[in-house]
Amino acid sequence: MEPTTLSEIEDPWVRVRHVFLPSTPIREEARLVGRSEQVERVRRELRSPGRSVFIFGERGVGKTSLAQTVAFTEDDTDNDPAIVSCYQADFSQLITRVVRHLMALPYYQSTLKKKVLELKLGGAVGHILHRVETQPTEMVRVEPIYAVELLKSVAPANKTAVVVVDEMDQASSQLRRDLAHFVKQTGDEDCPIKFIFTGIANDVDELLEAHQSASRSVATVRLERLLLGDLVRILDSGFGVVDLGVADLLKRRIALMSDGFAYFTHLLGLKLAERALDAEVTEVNEGLMDGAIEDAVADIEVQLKRPYELAVRKYHDRYETLLWALADHWQLERSSKEIWRSYLGVCQKRFSQQGLVFRAPNETKDEPSEEALDESQEDLDDDGLEPRDGLMVLTKQQFRQAVHRLKQTAYGEILESPQRGWYRFRFSMMRGYCRLMAARHGISVGLKYLDTHNNLVDLERL
Ligand SMILES: Nc1ncnc2c1ncn2[C@@H]1O[C@H](COP(=O)(O)OP(=O)(O)OP(=O)(O)O)[C@@H](O)[C@H]1O
C-alpha cells in the first residue's frame, strides 16, 4: 500500500523530498506558510455568487500554491479540482478540458448525463456538449459567449466545483480577450463553477479594462513576497521531519538568501538535508552548507540561470561582482550611487578574501549621459585596464555603462530602470539567485534586512 502520511515514510531520503518542494506547488493549507489571510480572502470571495478570484504577483511568489490550496479545500466534488494552464492553450481547449473534467464526476455520470440526453439540448450549447461527449479526444470549438451556459449544464448540483486557470501571463492575446469576455459572463450569468485565475499585475489590468463590469465579477488578491520568519518556518518544519539540528543563524542566512521566495528556501533546505543524510550527521555545520549551495546552484531553474549567464558572459569577473552588488540591499529599487557604494563594498570583500588590499578606482568628474550610454558600443576590453592582482574592477564610468547594459536583451535584461538613474531587477527572484551565487564564492551580500518592526538588522554583525 502507498504511504499516505509523512510519518509512514520510513526512508529519510524520500521523506525529505516530501517536505522540501522546490518545484511543486503547495496544496495543503497546513504547509502553506504566511498566507492565512490570503487563504481566507480568496475563500470568502469565491463563496459570493458569480464571483471569481484573480491572484496576482511576481514570478515565483506563490500564486499557484495559494490557488491550488484554496481550490483543494473549497472543491467538494469528491474529486480534485480542475487545473488548467494558459500556456500554449486557447479558450476552446481550456473550456473543453474543464467540461470534460466535470463530465467525469460521479454526479454527472449518475444524474446529469441522463438529464442532458433526455432534454436533447438543442441549439449551440447542446451541439457543443454532444461533441465534447461523443468525441472525447478531439478539441471542440467553444465560443466564449456559450461557455457559461455550457458549464451550467454540466455543473454538479449542491456541490462546489473549483477550477484553477493558471499562468495567465503565458496566455496569447486572443486567449486574454476571450478570458476577459468569459469573466464578465461568469458574473452576469451567475456561473456555479468557481474560477481562480493566476497571473501578473498587467494581466489583471487587461482583464478588467476589457470590460468595465468585469471588476464586479472578479476579486483581485495581490501576493507579496514571504517574510523572513515565514521562510524560517519552512526550514523548521522541514528539518524537524528529518530530525536535523540546524543553528538559527544558518536558517536565517538561508531565509535571507531566499529573499522572500520560498523556492530558494525549499531548494537550499532540501540540498542541506540531503548533504546531512549523506554525511550521516544530525547537526549541520558551515561545511555542509557550502556543499548545499553548490548543489542548489547546479539545480537552479533555467529561467534564472540563463539571464545571469548572459549578463556575465562577456566580462565575467567584473559583471559578476556587479550583480552581487546589485543584490546587496533590502530595497528593491536603488539609485546608481547606492549601487556603486555596494559595488565597492563587494570588491573590498573579494580582495580581502584573497588577502589583498583594495583601493577604490579614481573617479572621473565627466560622467556620460544616459543617451551617450545608449549609443556607446565601446568595448570594455579595449580600455587598456589591466586586471588588478587577478581581480577586475570597474571604473565609475565603466560601472555606469555596465549597469546600463544589464537592461539590454544581450545581457539577459536583468535590470530595468523605473526612472532615470534608478534600477531594479526585472524579476525580483533574480536577486535571490545573485545572493546565492555570491554565497557560492564565499561572499555574503544582503545580510542587512528590516525586521517586522522596521528595525534594520545586520546579520553579518550578529
Ligand atoms: N506559502 C508558501 N509556503 C511554503 N512554500 C511555498 C509557499 N508559496 C510557494 N511555495 C513554494 O515556492 C515555490 C513556488 O511557488 P508557486 O509555484 O506557487 O509560485 P508561482 O507564483 O505560481 O510561480 P510562477 O510565477 O513561476 O508560476 C514552490 O516550490 C512552492 O512549493
Ligand SMILES: [Mg+2]
Ligand atoms: Mg505558478
